[in-house]
Amino acid sequence: MTGAIWLIGGTHESRWIADCILSQGFSCWVSVTTAAAAGLYPAHPLLTCHVERLTPERARKLIQQHSIQGIVDASHPFAAAVSALAIRLSQELGLPYLRFERPDLPQTTGIYTDLPALLRSNLLVGERVLLTLGVKLLAAFAPLQGQATLFARILPTVTALETALAARFDRRRLIAIFPPVSQELERALWQQWQITTVVTKASGTAGEQIKQTLARELGVKLITLRRPPISYPRQTSDRAGIEAFLQELATSRQSDRLLPPDY
Structure with a gap:
């Protein structure tokens, strides 16, 4: 062959x-x-x-x-x-x-937008924000470090940590973990950090569904970035x-x- x-x-x-x-x-x-x-x-x-x-x-x-x-x-x-x-x-x-x-999952919860529109808006100002976007996009949020309290979930690799720190994320506001993240752990993280806004991607995974469920349950604002x-x-x-x-x-x-x- x-x-x-x-x-x-x-x-x-x-x-x-x-x-x-x-x-x-x-x-x-x-x-x-x-x-x-x-x-x-x-x-x-x-x-x-x-x-x-x-x-x-x-x-x-x-x-x-x-x-x-x-x-x-x-x-x-x-x-x-x-x-x-x-x-x-x-x-x-x-x-x-x-x-x-x-x-793609149905758009049933929260706000659906793209990254440029999100960064131009005031949706994150004054919020305690959890970013679950991967490290490549963290640098785009660096200008908001003084306007919002930013947390990020990253992969447990040296490269991911270095990228997050370069984007001016406080190491105390980072959690390094491999997905998938269970609903119980997701809920605990949001509550521990007193998260008011979560930014995620329209990935179509079970993790996205979990975030939709918890956003409704906990009254957290969910912002989902549309696919390219x-x-x-x-x-x-x-x-x-x-x-x-x-x-x-x-x-x-x-x-x-x-x-x-x-x-």
């Missing part, structure tokens, strides 16, 4: 998507950005997990090196840069592309869509094998 599927991973759904790819007899080349994310995938003779934040040049080289014949993008809904890169390369190189997008607007060439939100895409690739591969050598 020649060729492989490039799976852009790191999310919990990408684990079962990798299993689908392998069950169809394809090699699976998974790219993630952290060593922790690489632990999602089991050892398998047809699976290679690559840890790197890919540049366009590097991604193009690896696509050629692994004879990639299709791309399944199962990255986080807010990982807009890697999705844009994959779409661009799929069009440039003529590779089939499929986006797996986990369903990306026009995906093709997308699905279920296993059937993944399997249909793989079947199309398998049929195309079989057709290529039946062509005469000088075709």
Whole structure:
């Protein structure tokens, strides 16, 4: 068998998507950005997990090196840069592309906005704010350090801590923990810190649902950042869509094998 599927991973759904790819007899080349994310995938003779934040040049080289014949993008809904890169390369190189997008939760609680609009508003002024956005966005809140009491939940890594401190977060207002966070622990943190406002992302996970529930229960203002607007060439939100895409690739591969050598 020649060729492989490039799976852009790191999310919990990408684990079962990798299993689908392998069950169809394809090699699976998974790219993630952290060593922790690489632990999602089991050892398998047809699976290679690559840890790197890919540049366009590097991604193009690896696509050629692994004879990639299709791309399944199962990255986080807010990982807009890697999705844009994959779409661009799929069009440039003529590779089939499929986006797996986990369903968005209904907008039933709180305020839905985007980051620039939030930072222009007065929604956080005078509030005790818990940010559950990941460390990449913390620097954007640095100018608000004197206008609000800011807390942040981050991953327990040296890089995350250094990034938070560089954004002028008080180390006493940081909690380092791997998700998922249970509803009981979430409630305890909000109450311990006397949180009045929580800022999160529309990630579509159980954690987002827990925040909606607790915001109603505790009377906390919940602000949810909308997903980046990306026009995906093709997308699905279920296993059937993944399997249909793989079947199309398998049929195309079989057709290529039946062509005469000088075709």
